[in-house]
Amino acid sequence: MQALRIGEFARRVGVPATSLRAWEQRYGLLHPARSAGGFxxxxxxxxxxxxxxxxxxxxxxxxxxxAAAALRSAPALRSAPASTLRPQTGELPLARQQLIEAFNTYDESAVHTVLDAVLAAYGLETCLTELVLPALSAVGSGWERGEPVIGQEHFASNLIRARLLALARLWGRGGGPLALLACVPREQHDISLIAFGLVLRTYGWRIVFLGTDTPISTVAQAVAVTGPTVCVLSAFAPALFEAQGPALRRLARTAPVLLSGPGADAEIAQRLRLPRLGGDLVAAARELDNSFGPRPQTP
Ligand code: B12
Incomplete structure (x- = not known):
């Protein structure tokens, strides 16, 4: 996120500027830099x-x-035993190990401690791409190898989902372009779609999120009510898009529809004649903002 003046920052975080100023003065919560003009x-x-x-x-x-908890959260990771911490580049792999360990031992407070520390020290994008999503996939890969990790995986995904949705509070507010996000019918994996929405939010977008397993008729109804700039649909398998082919084509006549997630491969996008957001979700958010985001006014 680029450095922002108070008004734009308040809009991004969904908190009135008066409250932010009070939190800065009373608790030292914010540490603004100064522009050349002193702002x-x-x-x-x-x-x-x-x-x-x-x-x-x-x-x-x-x-x-x-405020005290927010200020404490940054040093929490650094206060791990010195023998286990390597400076700079070693810190995130260590945090990932700590998070996976916390998932495996069903240790909820340890999960929150690691997340708070990495969020405060590294910010949202890094926290998602270097910590949360790889740790989730690592828990899942034990499942792939037939190890009994279903309990841990459910524990991890429920906690992560709740944390991400807490960060998403008021992500529909503001005046930016609007993205309507939904998983297609029979798709239960919505965590990465939430993560995508959070990253898109940092570009000033507003988000309407419909979640897992959403009938395309429901998406169409939401499109009619909200008039989104884009409608991003996610699936982990191409067959789930395929099954909705005609309905997706109809939907695309009412709003720009983009296929996303691991199921949005080039072949299915070509077959359905719909664009897709490829690659990792941070790059996808940037690409979407470049294509559909607000353009700077030219004099
Ligand atoms: C958490 C999880 C669940 C949770 C989901 C919770 C939730 N609300 O999201 C629950 C328990 C519900 C679940 C259920 C199932 N799951 Co599951 N699950 C996972 C797990 C562990 C993590 C998924 C995840 O969020 N990964 C993080 C993503 C972001 O990582 P990624 O895939 O590398 O994504 C990259 C790109 O593809 C892209 N991307 C991904 N999503 C998006 C979205 C957007 C918008 C964009 C732009 C980009 C993008 O960005 C990422 C890199 O930055 C994976 C394991 C794994 N290895 O991923 C299995 C996994 C996805 N699940 C799997 C399966 C088989 C299932 C079940 C069918 C199991 C069952 N028998 O019941 C069910 C039903 C699923 C259904 N019908 O939808 C398989 C999928 C195989 C496949 N390709 O079809 C996996 C890979 C595990 C495995 N190897 O067996 N699951």
């Missing part, structure tokens, strides 16, 4: 501390307690 500029680390603060408030903490 305060807020960045990703500030946004993450606000996210941790909001989570604390939602859990019923007082503002002072939530």
């Amino acid at each position: 305060r500029l807020y960045g990703e680390a500030d946004a993450q501390r606000v996210a941790v603060m909001l989570r604390g408030l939602e859990q019923g903490l007082s503002a002072a307690e939530a």
Whole structure:
């Protein structure tokens, strides 16, 4: 996220500028840089501390307690035993190991501690791409090898899903372009779609999220009501898109429809004559913003 003035930053994080200023003055929650003209500029680390603060408030903490938790979250990872920490590049692999270990031992508070620390220290994109999604896939790969990890995998995915949706609070607010996100019928994997929405949000987009296993008729109804800039549909297997071919073609007459997720391969996109968002989800969010996002005004 680029450095932002208070108004735009407030819009991005979904908190009024007056509250942000109060949190900065009272608790030192925000650490703005200064522009050449002396304006305060807020960045990703500030946004993450606000996210941790909001989570604390939602859990019923007082503002002072939530701010303290947000400020504590950054050093938490660094306070791991020195023998197990390598500076800089070693920190994220270690955090990943800690997270997988926390999943495997059903240790909920350890999961939150690692997530809070990495979110505050590295920001959202890195937390998603270097920590959360690889750790989820690693838990899943034990399942692939026939190891008894279904309990751990359910535990991990429920916790992660809840954490990501907490960060998504008010992601529909603001004045940016609107993305309608849904998983196609019979698709239960929505965590990566939520992650995609969170990254897109950092570009100033608004999100309407319909979640797993959504009938295309329901998507069409939501398109009619919300008039999205784009409609991004996700599936982990191409067959799930294939099964909805005619309905997807009809939907594409009402809004730009993009196929996404591991099931959105080039072949199915060509067969259905619909564009797809390829690659990893951070690159996909950037690509979408480049193609459909607001253009700077030319004088
Ligand atoms: C968590 C999980 C679940 C959870 C989902 C929770 C949720 N709400 O999302 C639950 C328990 C519901 C589940 C259920 C099932 N699952 Co599951 N699940 C997983 C697991 C462990 C993680 C999935 C995940 O989010 N990965 C993180 C993603 C982001 O990683 P990725 O695939 O590398 O994605 C990259 C790109 O493809 C792209 N991308 C991915 N998604 C998106 C979305 C957008 C918008 C964009 C732009 C890009 C993008 O970005 C990523 C890189 O940045 C995987 C294991 C794995 N290796 O992934 C299995 C896995 C996906 N599941 C699998 C299976 C088989 C199932 C079940 C059928 C199991 C069963 N017998 O019941 C069911 C039913 C699924 C259904 N009908 O939809 C298989 C899929 C095989 C396949 N290709 O069809 C996997 C790979 C495990 C395996 N090897 O067996 N699962």
